Amino acid sequence: MTPVDRRTFLKGVGIASVASVTSTAAFASAAAPGVVLPANAPTWKRTPCRLCGVGCGLLVGIEGGRAVAVKGDPDSPVSKGLACVKGYNSVQALYGRDRIRQAMVRRDGKLVPAPMHEAYDLVAQQIKETIRLHGKDSVAMYGSAQWTIADSYVASKLFKGGLGTNNLDTSARLYAGSASAGLRSSFGLDGALGCYEDMDHADTFVLWDINLAETDPVLFSRMLARRRANPAVRIVTVSTRTARTEYAADQALLCAPHSTLAIANAICGELVAREWVNRDFLDRHVAFKRGKTDIGNGAADGGLILENPINATWSEYVAFLTDFTPDQVQAVSGLSVANIRWLASLYGDPMRRVMSVWGRSVNQDVRGTWTNNALYNIHLLVGKLAAPGNGAFAITGQPSNGGAPHDAGTLTGTLPRGRVEDEADRRRAAEIWGVPVERLDPTPSAPLLSMFRQLERGDIRFLWIQATDPMMSLPNLDRYRRAAARTGAFVVVSEAYATPTTDVADVVLPAAMWFEREGIFINVERRAQYFQQMVVPPGDATSDAWQMIEVARRLDLASLFPYEPRSHLDVVWDEYSRFHTDSASSLPPLAELRAQAGLQWPYVDGHETRWRYSAEHDPAADSAHGAFDFYGHDDHRAWIWLRPQEPAAEVPDRTYPFWLT
Ligand code: SF4
Numbered sequence: 056m057t058p059v060d061r062r063t064f065l066k067g068v069g070i071a072s073v074a075s076v077t078s079t080a081a082f083a084s085a086a087a088p089g090v091v092l093p094a095n096a097p098t099w100k101r102t103p104c105r106l107c108g109v110g111c112g113l114l115v116g117i118e119g120g121r122a123v124a125v126k127g128d129p130d131s132p133v134s135k136g137l138a139c140v141k142g143y144n145s146v147q148a149l150y151g152r153d154r155i156r157q158a159m160v161r162r163d164g165k166l167v168p169a170p171m172h173e174a175y176d177l178v179a180q181q182i183k184e185t186i187r188l189h190g191k192d193s194v195a196m197y198g199s200a201q202w203t204i205a206d207s208y209v210a211s212k213l214f215k216g217g218l219g220t221n222n223l224d225t226s227a228r229l230y231a232g233s234a235s236a237g238l239r240s241s242f243g244l245d246g247a248l249g250c251y252e253d254m255d256h257a258d259t260f261v262l263w264d265i266n267l268a269e270t271d272p273v274l275f276s277r278m279l280a281r282r283r284a285n286p287a288v289r290i291v292t293v294s295t296r297t298a299r300t301e302y303a304a305d306q307a308l309l310c311a312p313h314s315t316l317a318i319a320n321a322i323c324g325e326l327v328a329r330e331w332v333n334r335d336f337l338d339r340h341v342a343f344k345r346g347k348t349d350i351g352n353g354a355a356d357g358g359l360i361l362e363n364p365i366n367a368t369w370s371e372y373v374a375f376l377t378d379f380t381p382d383q384v385q386a387v388s389g390l391s392v393a394n395i396r397w398l399a400s401l402y403g404d405p406m407r408r409v410m411s412v413w414g415r416s417v418n419q420d421v422r423g424t425w426t427n428n429a430l431y432n433i434h435l436l437v438g439k440l441a442a443p444g445n446g447a448f449a450i451t452g453q454p455s456n457g458g459a460p461h462d463a464g465t466l467t468g469t470l471p472r473g474r475v476e477d478e479a480d481r482r483r484a485a486e487i488w489g490v491p492v493e494r495l496d497p498t499p500s501a502p503l504l505s506m507f508r509q510l511e512r513g514d515i516r517f518l519w520i521q522a523t524d525p526m527m528s529l530p531n532l533d534r535y536r537r538a539a540a541r542t543g544a545f546v547v548v549s550e551a552y553a554t555p556t557t558d559v560a561d562v563v564l565p566a567a568m569w570f571e572r573e574g575i576f577i578n579v580e581r582r583a584q585y586f587q588q589m590v591v592p593p594g595d596a597t598s599d600a601w602q603m604i605e606v607a608r609r610l611d612l613a614s615l616f617p618y619e620p621r622s623h624l625d626v627v628w629d630e631y632s633r634f635h636t637d638s639a640s641s642l643p644p645l646a647e648l649r650a651q652a653g654l655q656w657p658y659v660d661g662h663e664t665r666w667r668y669s670a671e672h673d674p675a676a677d678s679a680h681g682a683f684d685f686y687g688h689d690d691h692r693a694w695i696w697l698r699p700q701e702p703a704a705e706v707p708d709r710t711y712p713f714w715l716t
Pocket of ligand 1: 104105106107108109110111134137138139140141142143270271272273274
């Protein structure tokens with residue numbers, strides 16, 4: 056396989072540091088050489104791209120109140136002037152002729168236009184009446200990490216602090232829940248260990264079943280740039296199929312679906328057997344844990360797994376790894392013994408910095424959390440993480456993935472920077488929100504799919520959906536479409552375009568998109584990025600957050616939201632920051648976010664934190680614990696979990712012949 060260089064790669068995926076001009080514009084960018092701009096050149100305004108979790112910086116050309124062109128932001132620490140084809144074409148999504156411009160309510164089976172105030176009145180009335188007749192847990196909300204931080208925070212405050220129900224979940228549950236759970240179980244806290252800058256320092260990249268060249272091409276181009284400048288750098292893929300990333304890799308290894316966990320354990324076994332482990336790091340910074348093993352495959356209603364970690368010893372861990380010899384794992388994975396040993400040698404080489412990257416294929420496995428743990432185990436055994444070029448990084452897919460679902464309290468068991476089960480977390484939320492602590496329910500609600508099953512059974516009777524399209528994306532669609540259309544179920548959908556989900560709605564509220572309002576996304580490297588309102592939304596469209604606030608005011612919850620439309624982001628960010636006052640989570644002030652192209656939290660005394668848990672880089676890490684302080688756990692250690700390989704829940708057969716990876 057011949058490695059391609061960055062220039063060839065960029066051509067192939069339509070990524071470059073030039074501008075894209077929308078179909079309605081007649082000029083090009085100043086960045087394009089030789090082009091003379093017309094007199095009515097646009098005003099360029101900065102925003103993070105909203106189309107994936109990478110969070111590239113874009114400059115959007117505004118002319119006549121309209122977004123007319125896009126180019127990469129050279130000041131962006133994420134993308135340094137680059138963008139991919141999705142980013143360049145992203146603003147066209149604002150200008151479809153079929154944008155939803157006004158509210159609609161269902162009458163006699165048909166959605167018909169209605170004034171916004173009537174739609175808000177109807178939504179509030181339905182919430183009130185449903186709770187009166189069936190209790191607080193008969194209402195629910197389903198959102199996503201397409202939400203800005205303000206949208207997410209207002210949803211959490213309204214449902215958990217206002218209505219007193221934990222029936223709030225996001226689509227991030229489906230594709231990123233295991234990445235979050237992996238971080239929390241291995242390190243005690245959510246949020247990436249390192250940052251994209253690791254790509255500028257690593258000597259070896261191991262890409263675990265992620266087609267980075269096509270899903271996150273700006274990041275992949277950064278790896279290629281690193282290799283081009285340093286010919287000793289190697290890119291290795293371990294994947295279930297051959298895609299563009301494999302063609303660019305120095306070594307592409309194929310393995311069977313659902314075998315990453317076994318391979319990771321085999322690598323750990325080799326590191327131990329060949330004495331390539333970092334004994335000092337292990338002694339000072341690592342503990343060993345066993346967890347539950349009889350967890351089924353998530354099909355049961357409820358679906359929450361309460362982990363009860365049991366201490367294990369080094370000897371027990373070594374004995375556990377004897378089930379994962381290269382010979383045994385070759386049989387499971389199809390990866391040869393020689394290649395398993397070679398992969399272990401890459402991690403074990405004390406002279407090379409190693410970065411592992413994985414994404415949806417690993418995270419969306421039925422043992423996604425365990426596989427995340429096993430990949431962290433490799434790095435913990437050799438002490439290669441949370442330092443420049445040594446990192447283990449789970450890439451997830453939506454623009455607020457570093458904040459909205461994990462930190463703003465938009466999962467069924469979470470509060471802003473807290474858990475609903477934790478009394479201290481509930482007390483803090485109640486105090487900041489100005490509500491009685493008794494209103495906050497200490498029991499997590501059942502997660503997303505159970506929520507839809509409850510809709511089917513009639514336990515949930517009111518569901519508000521924002522920033523996601525579940526009637527397109529859920530499994531068992533016919534079942535949940537019937538549930539949503541069932542008599543007695545009332546579904547509200549905030550959307551910008553007609554979708555299969557608006558088809559089942561009783562009320563549709565027109566949603567403002569992206570920079571039609573101001574907002575903040577937090578990407579997967581913990582970087583908060585602000586964008587101002589640049590254009591006016593069409594018709595009556597308004598932000599998801601403001602729609603919730605309008606309804607809250609009709610629910611006698613106005614005191615929770617004493618905000619003004621123009622300034623509510625300032626107040627929301629201020630409140631949200633009050634949940635993040637310690638040095639492990641502190642957020643940048645909004646004034647600084649407005650002035651800069653993104654800042655990473657924890658942000659302390661004007662400094663970003665690029666590598667967490669490192670005493671050298673992280674102000675929350677106490678050097679009394681050594682070079683690292685894994686303060687997320689009370690024992691100040693990272694945890695190596697003994698996670699067994701289990702057969703896949705289903706394998707292809709004649710009726711269903713494909714693995715979906
Ligand atoms: S890689 Fe993601 S964030 Fe960057 S331009 Fe493409 S879609 Fe946008």
